[in-house]
Amino acid sequence: MQMLWAAAKIPLSWFASSSGTTVMNGATWVSTVGTMRAITWTGSQFCATGGGGKCATSPDGVTWTGRANFTTVFGSANTASAIAWSGSQFCVVGSQCATSPDGVTWTNQPGLAAATGSSGATTIIWTGSQFCAVGTGKCATSPDGVTWTNQPNYTTTAGATANTNAVAYSSSLNRLVVISKISLNTPVYSVGPI
Numbered sequence: 001m002q003m004l005w006a007a008a009k010i011p012l013s014w015f016a017s018s019s020g021t022t023v024m025n026g027a028t029w030v031s032t033v034g035t036m037r038a039i040t041w042t043g044s045q046f047c048a049t050g051g052g053g054k055c056a057t058s059p060d061g062v063t064w065t066g067r068a069n070f071t072t073v074f075g076s077a078n079t080a081s082a083i084a085w086s087g088s089q090f091c092v093v094g095s096q097c098a099t100s101p102d103g104v105t106w107t108n109q110p111g112l113a114a115a116t117g118s119s120g121a122t123t124i125i126w127t128g129s130q131f132c133a134v135g136t137g138k139c140a141t142s143p144d145g146v147t148w149t150n151q152p153n154y155t156t157t158a159g160a161t162a163n164t165n166a167v168a169y170s171s172s173l174n175r176l177v178v179i180s181k182i183s184l185n186t187p188v189y190s191v192g193p194i
Contacts (some may be wrong), residue, residue: 020118038083047103049080057103073106082123093133095120099145115140115148127169134167
């Protein structure tokens with residue numbers, strides 16, 4: 001199996017935050033303003049989100065369109081840390097939670113904060129039947145990105161202060177595996193079923 005690697009030039013005109021990131025511009029790396037943190041593919045488009053409440057979509061990873069509705073709903077002072085696609089809906093988490101059926105029209109979803117008692121999550125995945133959002137010592141699941149259920153088993157296993165960097169889910173094992181912080185001795189928590 002051959003791997004295909006690609007880098008995309010995201011339009012600089014819709015970046016408005018003061019923090020910097022680097023994107024590929026042809027054959028050279030260029031510094032821009034704005035920070036993209038997450039990207040997903042739906043089968044027909046990419047959707048990227050990040051700092052300053054920014055979001056962009058692309059049908060090919062080359063031509064990008066900024067989505068102003070996301071900034072309005074998510075807030076320009078907020079960061080979108082992770083994004084997942086369910087097959088019919090995007091769900092973005094970070095300092096807030098928002099959903100969209102198309103990457104264009106976004107709706108703020110306060111249910112995640114209400115379920116976990118905190119405002120944010122650092123990562124999210126789609127398990128095949130539900131979204132699973134994980135943050136510092138918190139985990140919640142949702143069938144639609146709107147209605148969330150706290151999963152206290154994660155907090156019991158990982159601890160209330162566990163910083164989450166990555167998450168994976170095995171449907172055959174019905175097991176959520178979380179990398180808690182990046183270091184030489186990275187704690188890995190295995191929680192299941194969720």
